[in-house]
Amino acid sequence: MTDLTSKTIAELRDGFRxxxxxxxxxxxxxxxxxxxxxxxxxxxxxxxxxxxxxxxAADLARAGGNLQPLSGIPLGIKDLFATVGVDTTAGSHILQxxxxxxxxxxxxxxxxxxxxxxxxxxMDEFAMGSSNETSTYGPVLSPWRRTGSNVGLTPGGSSxxxxxAVAAQIAPGVTGTDTGGSIRQPAxxxxxxxxxxxxxxxxxxxxxxxxxxLDQAGPMAKTVRDCAILLEAMAGFDPKDSTSLDLAVPQxxxxxxxxxxxxxxxxxxxxRIDSVPAxxxxxxxxxxxxxxxxxxxxxxxxxxHTKYALPTYYIIAPAEASSNLARYDGVRxxxxxxxxxxxxxxxxxxxxxxxxxxxxxxRIMIGTYVLSAGFYDAYFTKAQRxxxxxxxxxxxxxxxxxxxxxxxxxxxxxxxxxxxxxxxMYLNDVFAVPASLAGxxxxxxxxxxxxQGLPLGLHLIGNxxxxxxxxxxxxxxxxxxxxxxxxDKWW
Amino acid sequence: MADLSAPxxxxxxxxxxxxxxxxxxxxxxxxxxxxxxxxxxTAFGAEPNTQVSLVDAAMPGMLPVPNKxxxxxxxxxxxxxxxxxxxWSRFDRKNYFYAxxxxxxxxxxxxxxxxxxxxxxxxxxEKDESTAKRIGIERIHVExxxxxLMHDQHPTMSYVDLNRCGVALMExxxxxxxxxxxxxxxxxxxxxxILRYVGSCDGNMEEGSMRADVNVSVRKPGDEFxxxxxxxxxxxxxxxxxxxxxxARRQVELLEEGGSVAQETRLFDPDKGVxxxxxxxxxxHDYRYFPDPDLLPLELDDKFVExxxxxxxxxxxxxxxxxxxxxxxxxxxxxxxxxxETARWFDALLxxxxxxxxSANWVVAELFGAxxxxxxxxxxxxxxxxxxxxxxxxVVDGTISGTIAKQVFxxxxxxxxxxxxxxxxxxxxxxxxxxxxxxxxxKILAANADKVAExxxxxxxxxxxxxxxxxxAMAGKANPQIVNERLRxxxx
Numbered sequence: 004m005t006d007l008t009s010k011t012i013a014e015l016r017d018g019f020r021x022x023x024x025x026x027x028x029x030x031x032x033x034x035x036x037x038x039x040x041x042x043x044x045x046x047x048x049x050x051x052x053x054x055x056x057x058x059x060a061a062d063l064a065r066a067g068g069n070l071q072p073l074s075g076i077p078l079g080i081k082d083l084f085a086t087v088g089v090d091t092t093a094g095s096h097i098l099q100x101x102x103x104x105x106x107x108x109x110x111x112x113x114x115x116x117x118x119x120x121x122x123x124x125x126m127d128e129f130a131m132g133s134s135n136e137t138s139t140y141g142p143v144l145s146p147w148r149r150t151g152s153n154v155g156l157t158p159g160g161s162s163x164x165x166x167x168a169v170a171a172q173i174a175p176g177v178t179g180t181d182t183g184g185s186i187r188q189p190a191x192x193x194x195x196x197x198x199x200x201x202x203x204x205x206x207x208x209x210x211x212x213x214x215x216x217l218d219q220a221g222p223m224a225k226t227v228r229d230c231a232i233l234l235e236a237m238a239g240f241d242p243k244d245s246t247s248l249d250l251a252v253p254q255x256x257x258x259x260x261x262x263x264x265x266x267x268x269x270x271x272x273x274x275r276i277d278s279v280p281a282x283x284x285x286x287x288x289x290x291x292x293x294x295x296x297x298x299x300x301x302x303x304x305x306x307x308h309t310k311y312a313l314p315t316y317y318i319i320a321p322a323e324a325s326s327n328l329a330r331y332d333g334v335r336x337x338x339x340x341x342x343x344x345x346x347x348x349x350x351x352x353x354x355x356x357x358x359x360x361x362x363x364x365x366r367i368m369i370g371t372y373v374l375s376a377g378f379y380d381a382y383f384t385k386a387q388r389x390x391x392x393x394x395x396x397x398x399x400x401x402x403x404x405x406x407x408x409x410x411x412x413x414x415x416x417x418x419x420x421x422x423x424x425x426x427x428m429y430l431n432d433v434f435a436v437p438a439s440l441a442g443x444x445x446x447x448x449x450x451x452x453x454x455q456g457l458p459l460g461l462h463l464i465g466n467x468x469x470x471x472x473x474x475x476x477x478x479x480x481x482x483x484x485x486x487x488x489x490x491d492k493w494w
Numbered sequence: 495m496a497d498l499s500a501p502x503x504x505x506x507x508x509x510x511x512x513x514x515x516x517x518x519x520x521x522x523x524x525x526x527x528x529x530x531x532x533x534x535x536t537a538f539g540a541e542p543n544t545q546v547s548l549v550d551a552a553m554p555g556m557l558p559v560p561n562k563x564x565x566x567x568x569x570x571x572x573x574x575x576x577x578x579x580x581x582w583s584r585f586d587r588k589n590y591f592y593a594x595x596x597x598x599x600x601x602x603x604x605x606x607x608x609x610x611x612x613x614x615x616x617x618x619x620e621k622d623e624s625t626a627k628r629i630g631i632e633r634i635h636v637e638x639x640x641x642x643l644m645h646d647q648h649p650t651m652s653y654v655d656l657n658r659c660g661v662a663l664m665e666x667x668x669x670x671x672x673x674x675x676x677x678x679x680x681x682x683x684x685x686x687x688i689l690r691y692v693g694s695c696d697g698n699m700e701e702g703s704m705r706a707d708v709n710v711s712v713r714k715p716g717d718e719f720x721x722x723x724x725x726x727x728x729x730x731x732x733x734x735x736x737x738x739x740x741x742a743r744r745q746v747e748l749l750e751e752g753g754s755v756a757q758e759t760r761l762f763d764p765d766k767g768v769x770x771x772x773x774x775x776x777x778x779h780d781y782r783y784f785p786d787p788d789l790l791p792l793e794l795d796d797k798f799v800e801x802x803x804x805x806x807x808x809x810x811x812x813x814x815x816x817x818x819x820x821x822x823x824x825x826x827x828x829x830x831x832x833x834x835e836t837a838r839w840f841d842a843l844l845x846x847x848x849x850x851x852x853s854a855n856w857v858v859a860e861l862f863g864a865x866x867x868x869x870x871x872x873x874x875x876x877x878x879x880x881x882x883x884x885x886x887x888x889v890v891d892g893t894i895s896g897t898i899a900k901q902v903f904x905x906x907x908x909x910x911x912x913x914x915x916x917x918x919x920x921x922x923x924x925x926x927x928x929x930x931x932x933x934x935x936x937k938i939l940a941a942n943a944d945k946v947a948e949x950x951x952x953x954x955x956x957x958x959x960x961x962x963x964x965x966x967a968m969a970g971k972a973n974p975q976i977v978n979e980r981l982r983x984x985x986x
Contacts, residue, residue: 207557243557245559326598
């Protein structure tokens with residue numbers, strides 16, 4: 004029955020509905036796989052009972068003929084999503100032991116759609132990182148290894164636990180969040196699919212905030228179809244989030260089509276970066292060929308302000324984070340450290356010094372600095388203006404094309420501890436960040452393996468609200484890339 | 495009493511000084527009964543931490559959603575202050591750490607407030623229209639209140655009550671247009687009246703629904719503005735006036751000793767009547783204001799704005815002018831419109847058919863006196879406007895005299911009976927029977943022959959004595975006009 008873990012969500016769903024196996028069987032198989040995966044450090048909390056309870060409910064629903072879209076499907080949930088009665092810590096010591104009395108809208112939507120929960124997935128602390136090394140629980144190990152090497156690799160970040168879980172088949176699908184590439188880069192590093200929808204598609208209510216104007220939830224799974232299935236369940240208007248879009252959720256799965264006739268694929272000339280390995284540029288060229296084969300026409304486009312995207316992002320995101328993370332003060336929940344005889348200020352200082360890791364502190368300091376009197380206009384206001392220009396670049400580009408193709412990340416997965424320079428680490432998101440700043444839907448799909456046997460991803464950016472074209476182009480690549488490689492089980 | 499039309503001056507060693515005052519009034523939007531960004535209730539006096547939502551407590555992942563009713567009330571308030579309504583405004587975060595501020599920031603409006611410039615007309619002397627003055631409003635923005643620390647619950651720890659946390663406040667910022675404690679007091683009173691007319695804020699300063707930050711500076715008349723201090727959270731009209739007086743005096747003394755005024759935040763000590771420094775400009779926080787990324791800009795459509803405007807009641811100034819147009823004296827009109835409850839009661843009295851001028855005199859003299867004696871507010875008045883109108887009509891149509899009316903009113907207050915019924919059952923109807931009146935007059939003139947002689951020799955003021963005696967003899971029921979006529983006929 005371990006065969007079940009290699010199935011896609013669509014296959015599990017259809018097999019369960021067709022009576023090939025029960026939801027309980029699916030849950031049990033996954034629970035066992037999760038329990039046997041400690042070496043990956045992908046899960047921070049395992050919730051086999053919740054998975055089984057949902058499975059039993061699904062089996063009953065099947066018997067009663069009232070199946071939900073995700074009945075029988077157990078999922079892994081990134082630790083950024085509030086889950087009732089289950090530790091929700093954002094990978095941070097400052098929230099260790101915190102169990103919310105509320106459920107995030109996205110996970111509630113998934114539960115209402117019949118999905119179960121296998122556990123909470125490890126992540127970079129407060130979603131700040133590209134390698135999962137900033138988690139208080141220690142880094143997640145990618146199930147992938149370089150050919151002939153035992154060096155532990157990062158699954159990427161910040162949704163590293165999520166990506167590793169799908170790649171290692173210890174969850175058929177997972178939730179991720181993406182602020183500046185946190186779904187797409189780990190998806191690329193681990194040979195899976197992941198989509199960040201248009202900003203506002205998924206409610207942010209109950210997701211621990213990193214940078215409110217950028218944070219967006221999305222699914223990660225083996226296939227494009229699975230992403231469409233999950234996103235349909237996750238998305239939807241939520242009056243509890245003022246930035247939520249009051250729009251009906253499209254039927255993305257039903258409208259999947261890899262026929263791209265008449266579609267124009269934008270190839271941004273500014274994304275040809277010399278420092279990017281030749282293999283990645285070669286895969287990019289291959290991707291263009293695949294989309295042509297599917298009927299699309301490539302057009303060169305220009306995104307002139309792209310080169311400022313990373314610095315812009317690293318002003319806006321930390322600025323928002325410095326304010327969003329002020330609530331972790333030791334007063335109401337989470338960690339509280341008070342030095343002997345210390346006053347309120349001492350409590351703040353000690354709690355936050357002990358509770359936050361180095362990367363979070365770095366970003367709080369950057370954010371505090373760029374918002375400070377005397378620096379606000381030079382940094383924050385200017386960054387907001389550049390952000391508007393980047394949005395404008397995309398708006399112009401989408402007059403000429405329907406979807407944009409780029410590499411997802413400038414490298415394949417790297418080793419744990421190999422990248423110590425924060426700025427080098429930030430470069431991981433160079434291709435991902437512009438779409439985040441513009442609030443556009445974007446997806447990574449696996450394109451192939453590099454010379455060392457590691458997955459590489461292709462990145463599709465769509466126009467506002469046009470997840471469908473992104474998914475369809477992703478499907479066209481998926482069908483042509485024939486990416487079936489799986490890591491050898493070593494854990 | 496001081497001449498309120500003369501400029502207010504502080505006499506120092508080096509000459510006269512002028513005080514310059516601006517007020518930032520924080521008015522709670524009590525009308526909404528719910529917080530600005532969460533659905534939590536806002537009742538005063540609830541047990542600590544019983545009116546706190548997940549959003550107010552800033553739990554991880556919680557998001558603010560603007561309460562439309564709070565926005566509506568702030569817009570209506572702006573309209574009542576003749577202010578510009580900004581159809582596009584935005585919320586900003588004001589960042590600082592304190593235990594009563596769970597988010598670590600207050601959601602406020604720095605850069606793009608909901609309401610722009612407006613003005614309020616004040617009268618420092620209610621009897622004197624020439625003391626009218628317009629005080630500019632710079633802006634009104636909407637923001638969250640903070641919680642409250644409780645230091646008396648534990649020997650070494652402080653407790654936090656988050657009930658007020660997230661409560662909607664309007665910060666109404668005046669121009670530095672006031673020049674005396676009386677003007678500051680009149681402005682605050684007028685603002686309070688307008689808020690209560692509009693209904694956005696109950697103006698209850700004891701419960702903290704309204705409080706003022708008082709900005710004070712001094713200068714030699716005609717000079718540039720001096721450096722100002724800001725005295726925080728002053729919670730009564732009297733205290734605001736005391737702060738102005740004390741601060742102005744303190745600053746003058748400081749300057750005349752060769753010192754300088756520090757731009758600082760101060761606190762008022764109501765027991766000692768003095769202010770003391772809280773923190774100086776150097777210690778001021780860098781609040782790192784920036785647009786709140788959890789909230790979209792606030793955009794008001796025409797329909798919403800129109801609804802706000804059409805729902806405004808008649809405001810104090812308009813009402814006062816209308817009353818004056820009915821022949822009511824400026825003083826009475828001013829008194830009757832100062833409090834919305836009084837104005838509503840009086841309007842109901844007019845609607846019940848009472849004559850305006852006479853009614854105004856009666857309310858200000860008789861009704862207020864009675865309420866004062868009974869220790870009641872007009873909302874709890876034992877006599878309804880319709881019942882009062884019945885009484886007043888009896889005076890106008892000559893059924894009873896003014897003197898009898900006072901007796902009837904007393905009986906109404908005591909027994910709750912109607913005026914007509916009282917007059918009927920107790921035989922208090924006024925008499926115009928000249929025969930009966932003449933008979934009494936004749937008796938009185940006969941019994942007071944000496945006074946009649948004095949009168950005839952020119953002591954005209956004795957006429958009143960004869961009127962009084964006659965009325966007394968008639969047990970107050972004689973028609974005073976007829977008594978006068980008959981006395982004149984017999985004496986002159």
